[in-house]
Amino acid sequence: MNDEQNPPPVRPVIDHIALQTANFDAAVDFYTRILGAELLERRPFKRRQMAWLRLGEIKLELFSARDGEALAEWSDFTSGPVHLALRVPNLAEFLQHALASGAQFHPSHPGLFTPPVAGARPIAYLLGPDGEEVEIRDE
Numbered sequence: 001m002n003d004e005q006n007p008p009p010v011r012p013v014i015d016h017i018a019l020q021t022a023n024f025d026a027a028v029d030f031y032t033r034i035l036g037a038e039l040l041e042r043r044p045f046k047r048r049q050m051a052w053l054r055l056g057e058i059k060l061e062l063f064s065a066r067d068g069e070a071l072a073e074w075s076d077f078t079s080g081p082v083h084l085a086l087r088v089p090n091l092a093e094f095l096q097h098a099l100a101s102g103a104q105f106h107p108s109h110p111g112l113f114t115p116p117v118a119g120a121r122p123i124a125y126l127l128g129p130d131g132e133e134v135e136i137r138d139e
Contacts, residue, residue, distance in 0.1 A: 014058060015059065016052075016058065016059035016060065016061050017058065017059075017060055017061070017084070018060075018061040018062075018063060019060060019061070019062050019063070019084075020062075020063045020064075020065070020071060021062055021063065021064065021065075021071075021129060021130050022064075022065055022070070022071040022073075022074075022130055023129040023130055024049050024051075024062065024063075024064035024065075026129040027062050027128075027129040027130070028042065028051050028053075028062060029129075030103070030128065030129045031053050031055070031060060031062070032053065033101060034097075034098050034101045034102065034103045034126075035055065035086065035098070035134070036055075037053040037054060037055045037060065038053065038054040038055075039051060039052075039053055040052040040053060040054055040059070045063070046066070047066040047067045047068075048063055048064045048065060048066045048067065049063070049064040050062060050063050050064070055086065071130075073130075073131065074128075074130040074131040074132050075131075082133070083125070083132065083133035083134065083135050084128075084132070084133075084134050084135065085134075085135035085136075085137065086134065086135065086136050086137070087137055087138070087139045088136060088137070088138065088139065089138070089139055090138070091112075091122065091123070091124065091136060091137065091138045094136060095112075095124055095136070098126060098136075103126050103127070104126065104127045105124065105125065105126060105127065106125035106126060106127045106128075106133045106134075107127070108125060108133060109124070109125040109133075111124075112124055113125065121137070121138055122138075123135055123136065123137040123138075124136045124137075
């Protein structure tokens with residue numbers, strides 16, 4: 001049977017993305033104060049801290065390391081998502097706010113970057129609290 005001819009009866013949509021962070025307080029601050037996420041809830045969860053945030057239609061679930069455990073440092077050489085990409089109505093205006101609020105460009109792209117493809121528009125990569133790339137692009 002060809003799956004392309006028989007799609008699932010209901011197409012799933014992303015409900016939330018869970019991010020594990022070695023810098024929980026810094027991550028909550030980064031996603032709320034700099035990126036503008038709404039903090040929905042913050043509380044202990046099992047042996048760690050967790051927070052629910054809303055960015056537009058998507059929720060982020062942040063997890064700290066478990067009590068007594070440490071997380072490996074973020075790396076481009078780890079399996080899993082490469083970066084989180086967000087759209088904003090005005091990239092220049094957003095970057096002015098983010099940089100004034102303490103955000104930094106990611107070392108991989110220390111300024112605006114235009115991908116080398118036809119029709120591409122500038123994007124920016126901010127340095128996330130664990131060293132990860134957080135892509136910001138115009139709508």
